[in-house]
Amino acid sequence: MRNALLTAISHDYRTPLATILGAASSLQDQGQRLDAQQRGVLAGRVVQEANHLARLTDSTLQLARLDAPGVVLRRDWESAEELVGAVLRRARQRSPDRPLRARLEPGLPLLHCDAMLLIQLLDNLVDNAIRHTPPDGPIELLVRRAPGAGDAPPGVVLAVRDRGPGVPPAWRERIFEVFQRGDTATGAPPQRHGTGVGLAVCRAIARAHGGELRLQARGHGGSSFECHLPGAAQPAPGQALA
Amino acid sequence: MTLQVLLVEDDTALGNTLRDALLVEGYAVHTAASLSEARALAAHAAPDLVLLDLGLPDGDGEALLASLGQRAGTPVLLISARHGEQQKIALLDAGADDDLVKPFSVGELLARLRVALRHRGTRLAPAVTRWRSGPLAVDLAARRVLLDGAPVHLTPTEFGLLARLVRSACQVVTHRQLLADVWGADFTAHTHDLRLYMGQLRAKLEAEPAEPQRLLTEPGVGYRLVEGEPDPDAGLMRS
Numbered sequence: 001m002r003n004a005l006l007t008a009i010s011h012d013y014r015t016p017l018a019t020i021l022g023a024a025s026s027l028q029d030q031g032q033r034l035d036a037q038q039r040g041v042l043a044g045r046v047v048q049e050a051n052h053l054a055r056l057t058d059s060t061l062q063l064a065r066l067d068a069p070g071v072v073l074r075r076d077w078e079s080a081e082e083l084v085g086a087v088l089r090r091a092r093q094r095s096p097d098r099p100l101r102a103r104l105e106p107g108l109p110l111l112h113c114d115a116m117l118l119i120q121l122l123d124n125l126v127d128n129a130i131r132h133t134p135p136d137g138p139i140e141l142l143v144r145r146a147p148g149a150g151d152a153p154p155g156v157v158l159a160v161r162d163r164g165p166g167v168p169p170a171w172r173e174r175i176f177e178v179f180q181r182g183d184t185a186t187g188a189p190p191q192r193h194g195t196g197v198g199l200a201v202c203r204a205i206a207r208a209h210g211g212e213l214r215l216q217a218r219g220h221g222g223s224s225f226e227c228h229l230p231g232a233a234q235p236a237p238g239q240a241l242a
Numbered sequence: 243m244t245l246q247v248l249l250v251e252d253d254t255a256l257g258n259t260l261r262d263a264l265l266v267e268g269y270a271v272h273t274a275a276s277l278s279e280a281r282a283l284a285a286h287a288a289p290d291l292v293l294l295d296l297g298l299p300d301g302d303g304e305a306l307l308a309s310l311g312q313r314a315g316t317p318v319l320l321i322s323a324r325h326g327e328q329q330k331i332a333l334l335d336a337g338a339d340d341d342l343v344k345p346f347s348v349g350e351l352l353a354r355l356r357v358a359l360r361h362r363g364t365r366l367a368p369a370v371t372r373w374r375s376g377p378l379a380v381d382l383a384a385r386r387v388l389l390d391g392a393p394v395h396l397t398p399t400e401f402g403l404l405a406r407l408v409r410s411a412c413q414v415v416t417h418r419q420l421l422a423d424v425w426g427a428d429f430t431a432h433t434h435d436l437r438l439y440m441g442q443l444r445a446k447l448e449a450e451p452a453e454p455q456r457l458l459t460e461p462g463v464g465y466r467l468v469e470g471e472p473d474p475d476a477g478l479m480r481s
Contacts, residue, residue, distance in 0.1 A: 047347070050345070051345075054345050058324060061325075065325075074327070074462070076417075076433045077433045077434035077437055078433075078437065079437040079438075079440070079441055081441060081444075081451060081452050082437070082440070082441075082459040082461075083461070084452055085451075085452050085453055085454055085459055086459050086461045088452070088453055089453070089458070102452040102453065104452055110434055110437055110438075115461045115462045116324075116325075116327065116461060116462045119461050234434070235432075235434045237434070237435055237438065238425060238429050238432045238435050
């Protein structure tokens with residue numbers, strides 16, 4: 001794990017760092033000779049790549065944390081609608097022109113989960129879909145009930161679905177491994193390159209909740225990343241003062 | 243009148259960047275690199291707002307918050323790291339007004355700053371009894387809620403929840419604060435009730451409950467009632 005992380009860090013971090021250093025040093029050294037629009041483009045690139053690095057740092061730290069023995073989740077009762085709402089809000093701020101929508105089955109049970117982690121999971125999946133599908137390609141967040149095994153309470157499936165190029169069968173499992181990425185030389189999918197630690201941390205989050213994250217190919221093209229979470233017996237409501 | 247900001251930040255590079263951004267916007271800035279320095283400055287400079295980084299070497303900020311409490315009405319905006327939720331929530335419960343998670347853009351900082359300053363002193367001012375945002379109008383005294391001019395029937399608990407958010411409009415209110423004030427001190431662990439009633443409230447007041455425009459979720463922390471569309475400046479520096 002440690003080596004895989006170090007490899008992922010050295011590979012995934014160098015590209016955005018190189019872009020930031022290039023753009024920032026150009027502003028510093030040549031700023032006087034550039035016009036306002038050129039300066040704006042460079043500054044925008046610094047902001048964009050720094051945001052990407054921030055997300056990468058979150059994922060990498062989270063993966064290291066979840067890999068440590070005795071990891072404790074901060075579980076509380078959460079509503080799927082709220083988690084999805086928070087993810088959509090962020091995604092719309094980042095990509096205002098992307099068609100995004102949420103579909104939630106009515107009457108979903110509450111989830112007993114770590115909200116920050118599940119938001120990170122969904123956020124990474126949405127970001128992944130945004131980066132690897134055409135700019136006008138629709139992305140859908142879907143939440144539905146899943147029957148529990150035997151007497152177990154019903155679980156929930158949270159899915160992020162796109163209509164992008166999809167992932168070849170040979171890669172549908174490997175893309176969840178830390179630092180697996182497409183390699184054109186071996187016929188792997190170049191479209192999905194650069195997932196680095198992103199999908200690995202998503203799966204680690206699902207598993208830390210006793211669930212699983214899988215990739216399903218969609219009937220008419222595209223990918224559906226599906227996080228299955230086990231159900232929890234719902235708490236009894238309390239009586240309010242008001 | 244120039245507004246005075248007390249910036250408490252121990253990282254020199256971030257501190258200088260924030261100071262310069264605030265100066266450009268016309269604020270007067272006092273900087274402190276530790277909590278003890280901040281307490282001394284707060285006593286003399288009488289800041290209009292305090293911007294407090296939670297990762298300071300000499301304490302967790304509770305003492306500073308307590309000493310500012312004596313000059314109630316000074317908004318405190320927290321700067322926190324992701325994964326620092328526990329400390330942040332404790333300080334929000336103790337009276338801090340809002341928080342920004344690192345890394346943030348200057349646009350976000352300035353937007354939060356304006357909100358905090360606009361609501362400065364509201365804890366001392368006579369209680370807000372009427373609140374309006376776009377099609378939503380709330381009259382706390384008459385216990386009446388109108389959406390597009392039509393009355394909305396809320397259960398007593400739903401109304402209590404909305405009223406509590408109206409009293410701290412635009413600011414984050416923690417789960418604990420909402421549960422203590424609406425359900426009672428014995429119910430602060432009943433997050434599940436809060437989720438259910440917030441869902442009901444959104445179903446009645448939001449056009450698209452999964453994408454609320456007013457009753458926003460602050461994941462892991464609480465809720466925030468905002469006035470319609472978010473501040474357009476908030477995304478200014480984002481990619």
